[in-house]
Amino acid sequence: MNPNDETGPGRPGVSRRSVLGGGAAVAIGVPLLAREAQAVPPARVADAAPVTVRATVNGRPVSVQVDPRATLLDTLRDELELTGTKKGCDRGQCGACTVHVDGRRVLSCLTLAATVDDREVTTIEGLARGDRLHPMQQAFIERDGLQCGFCTPGQIMSAVGMVQEGPARSDDEIRERMSGNICRCSCYPSIVEAIRDAQKVMR
Structure with a gap:
């Protein structure tokens, strides 16, 4: 063949x-x-029914209806007009959005608003007592621990939460435990000094 x-x-x-x-x-x-x-074209995601979130925010009760997919960050800023909490990376990498939930620091851009129902939320606006600044806020001012100030609310909220977890024993420990908060102005030496001063008063 x-x-x-x-x-x-x-x-x-x-x-x-x-x-x-x-x-x-x-x-x-x-x-x-x-x-x-x-x-x-991709299938359209059906609109989710809003949920009611009742929480204590900075010491006062609030009730707000939100999309169940809404983050705590967007709810604080857009619904409650608490704009001290900053939207930085929106991916949980910079720490600018740090707030406290039941006394513990959390990244509000990664926290669903619906999960704080019946819980206590504290933002940077809730730290001071009237005209009296929180010791951490005062220390940041005295040590000049900021330049542009964008990261400062998250830095302060994270620092307060860190001290409440247990005071740091060294500057290196402060740096390690604050490593989730980024300062693009590189004020880290002053931030460490402010935290070191404030935790003495907070104790």
Whole structure:
């Protein structure tokens, strides 16, 4: 049998040319199908029914209806107009959005508002007592622990939470325990000094 024959016994009408031609059609067809699939618009996510969140925010009871997918950060800023809490990276990487929930520091951009129902939330606006600043706020001012100030609310809230967890025993420990809060102005030496001063008063 001639190896160059296009057909063989038991394979009527089948040839290398026809197989290769079919393969080419398949190869061409796949990207066409992929493009068609990409052209199909994604299914629209159904609107979720709002949920009612009742919490104590900075010492006062609040009740607010929110989308169950809304973050605590957006709820504080957009619904309760507590804009001291800053939206930095919105991914839990910079610490600018730090607040306290039941006395513990949390990243509000990663916390669903619905999860704080019947809980106590404290923001930077709730630290001072009238005209009397919190010791941490006062220390940041005295030590000049800020430049642009964007990260400062989160730095202060995180620092207060850190001291409440247990005072740091060294500057290195302060740096380690505050490592989740980024200062793009690089005021870290002054921030460490402020925390060191404040925790003496807080104790």
